[in-house]
Amino acid sequence: MAAGRYPPRSRSQAPPWRREHGGGGRRRGHDGRPEPQQLGSRRLRAAPARGTAAATGRAAAPRRARANTARAAALACEREDCAGRAGAAGAIAAINISASTSKFLMNVITIEDYKSTYWPKLDSAIDQLLTQSPGDYIPISYEQIYSCVYKCVCQQHSEQMYSDLIKKITNHLERVSKELQASPPDLYIERFNVALGQYMGALQSIVPLFIYMNKFYIETKLNRDLKDDLIKLFTEHVAEKHIYNLMPLLLEAQSTPFQITPSTMANIVKGLYTLRPEWVQMAPALFSKFIPNILPPAVESELQEYAAQDQKLQRDLIQNGFTRGDQSRKRAGEELTYNGSSACASSRGYR
Structure with a gap:
């Protein structure tokens, strides 16, 4: 009693409501529900907690605003960084395009380059092909000549190249015609046969070398064919100038068997028919011996x-x-x- 005003109670002496709930329960009524004042007191006790949370939220709002501001600043920096990287990539692409353009421009073949570098190679090869004898070896690179023609066609030099080719072959045929005019009658037929065979053999190499020019310029723009044009050149510059001297000699050789070899006669007659079929009318009997269905x-x-x-x-x-x-x-x-x-x-x- 001296230690306090009230003596300590044992658990058995505690009130029923406290004994039932272990001493820490709430006061309840006869039906077991909490008494109203307990609910009120609970609401009163919970209210300060909501007020505290609201106060805490108001206190945290500046921190969230600062965080949002920092996040927005970081996003803006990231955008600027991406834009900077994109700008750098665009600049690098522009540099690459400029480099490739300059590289392409460095490979452009000007008309001066064509005249000083490319056409001389073609000119030399054509010379060798036109003057070679049957079975001779020509020390030229067909791949190199083919590549020169291809590059010149791609660089829009087809018209100039075609003009140079026609002029080159025309000059050659004019020299051949003059040599035939200076030939004696007993050698005239043989030399004409050599000139005809040599030229037709050269066309078998010249036409394939200029196939790109033929396909992308002569056929598309001129509506002609390179082989036909080159055969026409021989007809105009050689055969037409010599047909009236050649035909009497051929008829004379026909009347005198083996004055010339049969192979020479056959080559000339077939060649003349290829150049101009109308020449059959000059000697139908002669042509009928080597070409069927003439008579x-x-x-x-x-x-x-x-x-x-x-x-x-x-x-x-x-x-x-x-x-x-x-x-x-x-x-x-x-x-x-x-x-x-x-x-x-x-x-x-x-x-």
């Missing part, structure tokens, strides 16, 4: 005449040293009557 079909009434022509040909062959071979199993004169007429009739298209 009209044979008729039965002319068989005797054809047989006589074949007999004359066989006699000429014998006089020039050609033998008939083994005639032991043939009757005398059989090949002159039957075989000759039938062969001639077949050659004239007789059915």
